Amino acid sequence: MAKHHVTTTVNGDPVEYLCESEQTLLDCLRDELDLVGAKEGCSSGDCGACSVLLDGRLVCSCLVLGVEAEGRSVETIEGMAQGDELHPLQRKFLEHAALQCGICTPGILVAAKALLAKNPDPTETQVRYWLAGNLCRCTGYDKIVRAVMDAAAEMRGA
Amino acid sequence: MAHVVLIGNLRQYTGDVTALDVDAATIRQLFRKLGEKFPELAPHLEEGLAVAIDGQIYQDALLEPIGPESEVHILPQIAGG
Amino acid sequence: MQERVKKPQFDVVGTRPVRPDGVDKVTGRAKYGADLKMAGQLVGKVLRSPHAHARIKSIDVSKALALPGVKAIVTRDDFADQASEFVPAGEMLINYRDVVRNILAREKVLYEGHAIAAVAAISEKAAIAALDAIKVDYEVLPHVIDEIEAMKADAPLLQEDMITQGVTPAPTKASNVAKRVEFTLGDTAKGFAEADVIIEREFKTKAVHQGYIEPHACLASVSEDGSADLWTTTQGHWVKRAHCAKLLGWDVTKIRVTSSEIGGGFGGKTVIYLEPLALALSKKAHRPVKMVMSREEVFKSTGPTSGGTVRVKMGAKKDGRITAAEGEIILQAGAFQGSPVQPACMCAFANYDLENVKVIGFDVVSNRPKVAAYRAPGGPISTYGVESVVDELAEQLGIDPIDLRLKNAAKEGTKAAYGPKFGPVGLVECLEAAKESDHWKAPLGPNQGRGIAAGFWFNIGGETTVSLQLNEDGTLTLMAGTPDIGGLRASLCMMAAEELKVDVHKIRPIIADTSSLGYNFLTGGSRSAFSSGMATVEAARSIVKQACQRAAKLWEIPEEAVTWEDGEVRPAGENAGKHKPMTLSDIGKIAGKTGGAIVGYAAISAQGAAPSFGVHIADTEVDPGTGKVTVTRYTAIQDAGRAIHPSYVEGQFQGGAVQGIGWALNEEYIYGPDGKLQNAGFLDYRVPVASDLPMIDTIIVEVPNPRHPYGVRGIGETPIVPPMAAIGASVRRASGVRFFELPMSPPKVLKAMKAAGKA
Numbered sequence: 001m002a003k004h005h006v007t008t009t010v011n012g013d014p015v016e017y018l019c020e021s022e023q024t025l026l027d028c029l030r031d032e033l034d035l036v037g038a039k040e041g042c043s044s045g046d047c048g049a050c051s052v053l054l055d056g057r058l059v060c061s062c063l064v065l066g067v068e069a070e071g072r073s074v075e076t077i078e079g080m081a082q083g084d085e086l087h088p089l090q091r092k093f094l095e096h097a098a099l100q101c102g103i104c105t106p107g108i109l110v111a112a113k114a115l116l117a118k119n120p121d122p123t124e125t126q127v128r129y130w131l132a133g134n135l136c137r138c139t140g141y142d143k144i145v146r147a148v149m150d151a152a153a154e155m156r157g158a
Numbered sequence: 159m160a161h162v163v164l165i166g167n168l169r170q171y172t173g174d175v176t177a178l179d180v181d182a183a184t185i186r187q188l189f190r191k192l193g194e195k196f197p198e199l200a201p202h203l204e205e206g207l208a209v210a211i212d213g214q215i216y217q218d219a220l221l222e223p224i225g226p227e228s229e230v231h232i233l234p235q236i237a238g239g
Numbered sequence: 240m241q242e243r244v245k246k247p248q249f250d251v252v253g254t255r256p257v258r259p260d261g262v263d264k265v266t267g268r269a270k271y272g273a274d275l276k277m278a279g280q281l282v283g284k285v286l287r288s289p290h291a292h293a294r295i296k297s298i299d300v301s302k303a304l305a306l307p308g309v310k311a312i313v314t315r316d317d318f319a320d321q322a323s324e325f326v327p328a329g330e331m332l333i334n335y336r337d338v339v340r341n342i343l344a345r346e347k348v349l350y351e352g353h354a355i356a357a358v359a360a361i362s363e364k365a366a367i368a369a370l371d372a373i374k375v376d377y378e379v380l381p382h383v384i385d386e387i388e389a390m391k392a393d394a395p396l397l398q399e400d401m402i403t404q405g406v407t408p409a410p411t412k413a414s415n416v417a418k419r420v421e422f423t424l425g426d427t428a429k430g431f432a433e434a435d436v437i438i439e440r441e442f443k444t445k446a447v448h449q450g451y452i453e454p455h456a457c458l459a460s461v462s463e464d465g466s467a468d469l470w471t472t473t474q475g476h477w478v479k480r481a482h483c484a485k486l487l488g489w490d491v492t493k494i495r496v497t498s499s500e501i502g503g504g505f506g507g508k509t510v511i512y513l514e515p516l517a518l519a520l521s522k523k524a525h526r527p528v529k530m531v532m533s534r535e536e537v538f539k540s541t542g543p544t545s546g547g548t549v550r551v552k553m554g555a556k557k558d559g560r561i562t563a564a565e566g567e568i569i570l571q572a573g574a575f576q577g578s579p580v581q582p583a584c585m586c587a588f589a590n591y592d593l594e595n596v597k598v599i600g601f602d603v604v605s606n607r608p609k610v611a612a613y614r615a616p617g618g619p620i621s622t623y624g625v626e627s628v629v630d631e632l633a634e635q636l637g638i639d640p641i642d643l644r645l646k647n648a649a650k651e652g653t654k655a656a657y658g659p660k661f662g663p664v665g666l667v668e669c670l671e672a673a674k675e676s677d678h679w680k681a682p683l684g685p686n687q688g689r690g691i692a693a694g695f696w697f698n699i700g701g702e703t704t705v706s707l708q709l710n711e712d713g714t715l716t717l718m719a720g721t722p723d724i725g726g727l728r729a730s731l732c733m734m735a736a737e738e739l740k741v742d743v744h745k746i747r748p749i750i751a752d753t754s755s756l757g758y759n760f761l762t763g764g765s766r767s768a769f770s771s772g773m774a775t776v777e778a779a780r781s782i783v784k785q786a787c788q789r790a791a792k793l794w795e796i797p798e799e800a801v802t803w804e805d806g807e808v809r810p811a812g813e814n815a816g817k818h819k820p821m822t823l824s825d826i827g828k829i830a831g832k833t834g835g836a837i838v839g840y841a842a843i844s845a846q847g848a849a850p851s852f853g854v855h856i857a858d859t860e861v862d863p864g865t866g867k868v869t870v871t872r873y874t875a876i877q878d879a880g881r882a883i884h885p886s887y888v889e890g891q892f893q894g895g896a897v898q899g900i901g902w903a904l905n906e907e908y909i910y911g912p913d914g915k916l917q918n919a920g921f922l923d924y925r926v927p928v929a930s931d932l933p934m935i936d937t938i939i940v941e942v943p944n945p946r947h948p949y950g951v952r953g954i955g956e957t958p959i960v961p962p963m964a965a966i967g968a969s970v971r972r973a974s975g976v977r978f979f980e981l982p983m984s985p986p987k988v989l990k991a992m993k994a995a996g997k998a
Contacts, residue, residue, distance in 0.1 A: 020364075036274040037267020039502070041452045042534040046921035049452055077267035090265040094257045097886035100725030100894060102264035103271055103453040103502025125930075132930040135921060137450045137503050138725055139890055140897030141929040165658040166422050166581070167405045205325060206332045210659030214946070216846050217699060231658035234420075234581045235332075236697040238764030238956050239449075239506020239612035 008069040010035065011079025019066035025059075026050045028066035029076060037077035037106045041135070048134030051107035052076045058114040060133075077106035080113065089113055089151040098147035100138035108134045112148045120156050124149065160224050162188065165233040171199035180230075185209050186220040188230065208235045251737040252949055255886045258729035259748055260500075269500045272456030272472030273531045280458065281310055281359040283513070283520050283530035284366040286373050287540060288348035288355055291382035291606040291914025292395060295344060295375060298356060303372035308365035311523035312373070313516060314356045315345045318486055337575035339486055341609050342515055348377070349397055349574035350606050351915045352539030354512070359520040359528045382606040382914040386571045387548060389415040389605040397574060397604045417576030418602040422584050424656050430563025430595030434554025438631050442624040443980040444963075445907035446546040446571060449613045450898070450926045453502020454537045459517035460527035465489065467521070469496045471514055474504040474722055475761020480753050482511045483518055494518070497752040498722045505898070506612030507542050509763050538919035542611020543908055545570040545578045549624035551587075559638045559646045561629075563595040564588050564656075568621050570602060573609035578602045582697070583617030585657040586960070587625050589695040590644070590666060590852070592653040606914050612763060614895060615696045615956035619902065619963060623981065626692035626964030631977065640691050640968070641674045649695075649852070665878025665942035666693060666852035672938050673854045678874040687860045687871060690968025694853050694960025698953030699764035700845030704757035705774035707735060707839040709782055711831060713824025715741065717748040717775065720759030721767035725894075725955070726887030730768045731775045733883050734949060738779035739823055740806025757842045765953025768883060769944075770845035776948045778839030785837045786826045793833060794818045847946025851954050853877035855896060855961040861974040863998045866989025868904055868970055874936040875961075880944040880952030888954055893935040895958025901927045902959075903966040905982050 003018040010033065017032040024043070029035040029052070038061055041047035045060040052061045053075040054068075080087045089112050092098070099105045108131060115122060115130040122130065127148050128141070136144060159179035169176050175196070182188035188209070193200035208217045210231040216222045217235055224230060263269040300312045321335035339345070344353050356373050360366035381395040388394055394415055403410050405419040431437060457471035467489070473479050476496035484491045501508060513530040521528040532541070547570040555561045566587045570578035580600035587598050598621075633640040648666045655661060673679055673691060683689060706718040719731055728748040736743035760766070783803045790808040791798040794817075802811040807820040830837050858872040875892040882888040905925045909917045918924045943950025963981060971977045974988065975997045992998035 030274075034276070035267075036270070039271065039453065040273065040531075041454070041502075042921050044534065044920055044922065047452055047534075081266055086262070086265065090262075093265050094261040097255070097258070097726065097884075097890055099261070099264055100887070100890055101451070101453070101501060101503045102260075102269055103451075103500075105264050106267045109265060124934075128929040128932070132928040135452055135926055135928065137452055137505070137898070137926060138894045140893035140895075140927075140935045141932055142893045142935045143886070143890060145929065145934070163658060167420050170405065170407055213660035213662055214847065215659065215697070217701060218844055219846055222846065229660075233658050234585070236582060236585075236699055236764065237612070237616075238582075238696065238699060238766070238953075239504075239509070239614040239616050 004067050006067055006070050008071065009073040011075060021067065023066040024062050025064040025066050025069055026061035029061060035076055035078050039103055039106065048111060049104050049107040051110040051134065053110060053114055058111055077110055080109060087113065088154050089148065092147040092151040096143045096147035096150065098139065098143040104134060104136045108136065108144060116152050116155060120152060122152060159226065160228045160230045162230045162232065165231055168199065168202065168232060171202060172196045182224055184220065184224060185216065185222050188224060206235045208233050249737055250740065251733045251743055252881065252883050253885065255884060256729065256733065256743050258726055259732055260723065260728050271453055271502050272499045275458050275470050275499065277458060277460060277527040280527040280529050281361060281524055282363045282366045283357055283359045283517050283528045284370055285354045285516065286356040286370045287536070288344065288351060288353040290348055290377055290379050291351050292380040293348050293377040294380060295347060296378055297376045299374040300356060302374065303358065303369040306365065306369050306372055308361040309358060309369045310361065310526065311359045311520045312356055312369065313519045313523065315343050317519050318343060319488060333577060335485055338482065341575060342486065342512060350608050352536065352608060354540065357516040357520055359524045384605055384607060384910045384914055386546070386569050386603045386605060389603050397606065415604045416601055417572060417604055420581050420584055420600040422657055423597045424593070425595035427563040427565050427595045427597045431554045433556065433562045435557045436632060436635050437552065437554040438628050438635065439552040440624065440628055440979060442549040442627065444546050444620050444623060445981060446543040446607065447902050447906045448538060448543040448924065449505035449507035451503030451505060451507060454532040454534060455513055455541060456531040457513050457517050458527060458529040459514070459521040461518060461522040463525065465493055467494045467518055469494060469514060469518060470499055471496065472499045472501045472508060474501065474508045474763055476722070476753050477720065477759050478509065478761045479511055479514055483515050486515045487518060495752055495754040498750055501722050501724050504724055505614045506616060506763060509761055510542055510611045512541060534921065535919045538924060539916050540608055542609060544613035544616060545572065545610050545620065546908070547571060547620050549621055551624040551628045553628050553632060555632050555636060557636065559636055559643045561591060561593055561647045564593055566598040566621060566625065568598065568600040570600070570617065570620065571607060571610065572602050572604050573607045574604060575609045576602055576604055578610055579612070579617030583621040586618040586695055587621035588656040590649055590693045591647045592649050593656060596656040614898065614959040618694065618696055618960045619899065622694050622960050623963040626961065627967050630690065630964065630968040641670050644693055645670050662849060663942055663945065664850055664852055665940050668940045668942055669852055669854040669876045669878055672876050672940055673856055676856065676874060676938060678856050678872060678936065683858065684860070686863060686973055687858055688969045688972025689856065689858050690965045690972065691854065691856050692961040692964035692968060694957050695850060696765060696956040696960060697850050698769065698848040699766045700770045700848040701760040701766055702758050703770040703774045703845050704759055704842040705771055705778045706756060707775065707778040707782060709823060709827045709830065709837040711827055713827040715746040717746055718751040718756050719748060719771045720751055720756045721762045721771045722750055724762060725890060726884060727767050727771065729887065730883040731771055734772050734775050735779045738776055739782065741823060765955040766848065769848055769947060769951050769953050772883070772949065772951055773845045773947060774841040774843050777841035777843065781839035781841065782837055786823060789826055789830065789833055789837065790821050847944070849880060849944035849946065849952045851878050851952045851957045853957040853961055855965040857962065857965040857969045859966060859969040859973050861970060861988065863992060866985040866992060866998070868983055868988060870900055870933060872933055874938065875958055876938040876940060877954060877957055878940045878942050878952060879954045880947065881941055881950035882939050883949065883951065885939060888939055889937040891955050892937045892958045896935050896962050897927050897932060899959045899962025900932070900966065903963040903981055903983060905984060907982050
């Protein structure tokens with residue numbers, strides 16, 4: 001069967017790719033566009049390592065088909081820093097040592113960015129529930145939650 | 159003479175001897191002498207054992223010196239996850 | 240976060256710089272196992288057994304090979320059989336006869352998910368079509384999953400020639416019991432006769448998976464002359480090289496293994512699964528082959544750790560002195576022998592200074608995936624039983640559980656139940672820190688309880704090589720060979736910076752491949768910061784020595800007349816002040832013109848690893864309506880010897896504690912009557928998520944290890960040892976019911992509370 005031609009926007013850039021009907025957005029990002037920052041941990045939407053924003057909404061890219069990105073806007077971890085300037089979340093993750101192996105980090109950063117866009121002043125409980133779809137097996141989440149709260153405070157100018 | 163204690167299942171190869179004095183200056187010499195004394199033990203000394211000299215555990219350290227009055231324990235090798 | 244770190248005497252050690260590999264990891268740039276691509280690469284996939292136990296009558300790959308786009312298939316026929324030979328690897332001895340059968344089944348499949356064949360094809364679709372076209376003729380056999388069932392005389396036999404080792408006289412009949420081990424000290428009958436209180440209990444724990452978020456993945460490329468490049472996510476690339484060379488019959492030097500960034504391991508990535516298959520496929524297909532496991536494959540076909548049965552009997556006098564302790568530990572090995580029963584036995588009573596101990600262990604095979612190391616392998620299982628009984632002793636004797644432990648705690652000079660005497664250890668200091676903590680004194684709410692438990696792990700050293708190069712601009716490059724899973728590179732650079740008195744960010748570390756550095760044993764046994772740290776310090780001191788020699792030559796004075804002070808080479812003695820001191824940067828700049836580059840190299844077998852004790856305090860709240868246990872407050876206290884980078888030490892405490900919380904409350908392998916795993920995914924195998932947990936407070940205790948230049952102890956494994964018993968004790972006080980089985984999931988807790996009239 002012929003492949004589908006998809007025209008979309010990734011991290012602000014217009015891109016095109018060809019994909020099969022069953023290829024996920026995660027497959028397309030990783031295999032067709034070489035954007036391997038989103039990780040495949042489960043391909044069932046349970047681990048959140050593949051989190052990206054689709055038109056600003058947090059999704060597991062393993063649960064979205066590649067063809068569904070047609071005409072939409074995708075934001076991945078690769079688009080989070082602006083030039084040399086890390087996003088405050090990225091900086092706070094480093095300062096707080098909020099990662100060990102780092103495999104879940106891209107997904108958690110994208111998810112946290114989506115949270116702070118909706119809620120600039122989340123409580124600890126709100127952070128914990130928002131990130132409940134992103135598994136981390138190394139850190140016990142303590143330093144991740146602290147880093148997100150600290151980044152939120154900095155971004156609010158608090 | 160170092161005082162040597164065999165831990166765990168090693169006694170099966172020594173006719174239930176679990177403690178003895180051995181004159182050995184290194185772990186390698188100790189293994190050789192134990193192997194001569196207990197031929198059934200010999201193959202088990204080659205891999206998978208740790209040696210504690212005065213409480214300090216050594217692994218893969220055949221040339222480690224043993225003091226004349228040392229207390230030596232031979233136990234299963236330890237690793238981890 | 241409370242810290243018991245004394246005011247640091249160091250410039251760098253004990254500070255919290257940003258890790259050198261950090262930016263790559265927050266920007267998505269870091270390359271993990273599945274992130275590398277090679278031109279012309281094929282997709283490798285594995286055919287796996289749908290049966291828990293079956294004889295393989297035939298495997299026919301002819302139709303699959305004929306399909307378009309299928310480039311190579313390997314089966315048992317592509318790997319020579321291996322003699323029964325035990326070699327040390329990771330947590331225990333492994334037998335290549337078993338390993339070659341685990342990577343691809345030979346006579347029988349022994350568990351659901353057991354690999355049978357591997358294919359390489361031009362696309363995932365073509366590879367899956369090929370798997371479907373392979374015809375395997377099975378004779379399905381009865382299976383056994385439970386370890387106690389597997390020990391019965393009439394249980395289905397996995398290996399028809401398995402005679403239990405460690406029993407005299409040797410049994411004449413084969414069984415599923417691979418080994419019996421025994422550790423004894425003193426006379427337990429005499430000890431129990433002296434006891435005022437004796438408690439005897441049986442505990443059950445379930446198999447749990449390491450649960451690393453990154454599935455196993457590798458990319459192999461074999462050239463026509465037989466030289467191979469292997470990119471893989473691993474805890475030890477030299478160890479994997481050795482295994483692959485052995486199974487393929489290739490020279491070690493032909494295989495260059497590069498460890499990718501590793502997305503979690505916890506012991507589970509010390510084992511080979513895909514690598515020899517990818518190499519064999521690439522050799523056959525003459526193209527690179529990439530293989531990545533699915534999450535389902537990770538659960539069904541890679542090592543969980545053992546579930547088991549633990550029987551504990553302990554006696555104590557009224558004053559709390561423990562007079563005797565006995566344990567019987569039966570662990571699942573999975574389909575091939577080699578559970579962590581030996582360390583489980585050795586750890587069981589390591590927390591205590593006891594005169595009379597007897598521990599017996601059994602290593603039992605059943606139709607489950609072969610277990611792999613998981614953080615302090617075996618320790619959490621036996622310690623769960625022992626610490627739970629200690630808690631019950633405290634309750635019956637009316638003694639505070641910290642005081643009871645203090646009365647019996649192992650300390651310097653204590654003869655461990657597994658033989659040798661401990662050097663300086665920090666259990667007493669951890670217990671005292673617990674007693675003084677705000678947490679221990681805080682009030683509890685309704686339906687809440689507080690528990691405490693201690694834990695221990697041995698820690699190891701081993702073969703380690705590090706290279707440290709002074710560059711021409713005075714910066715440094717550090718090459719280590721132990722994969723960095725949680726901040727190792729940061730710690731190594733900090734130790735080098737401390738020695739050399741340079742800015743830590745002037746040192747750039749890499750994890751070198753197997754062709755670029757001497758041998759390194761794997762990252763495991765909590766050894767990497769200890770061993771690679773020791774080698775780094777040695778390499779740094781070598782640089783200092785060479786720098787002094789170089790300066791002496793330049794100044795035309797004897798080497799002895801040069802000293803290293805405050806990060807400078809200075810003329811000393813009668814020459815003091817006669818020459819301008821030189822920094823490493825000065826020396827790096829002229830090294831090339833005065834004899835060549837300065838490189839520090841240390842190839843060592845690190846000895847002197849010291850155990851780490853920890854104490855955890857858990858508060859839980861139990862919902863009497865649903866049986867749900869919620870952890871409301873948690874503190875992990877542990878002796879780190881010396882915390883090089885305290886944030887990553889805390890991170891190990893926190894991460895290990897939370898894995899233990901998952902083990903205690905939710906995680907378990909669930910099998911159906913058909914012998915198939917019913918929860919091979921993160922939805923049904925539920926690891927803790929952020930909303931399940933409170934902050935995990937930490938207290939770093941520092942009783943330095945005298946055998947390490949900075950006092951480092953391994954710290955990665957101990958944190959998973961205490962949580963299950965600490966939570967069990969806490970649930971006991973919150974619910975009024977004592978549990979003897981993990982996980983303490985809501986249905987079980989509710990049922991037990993109802994039975995006890997507490998719900």
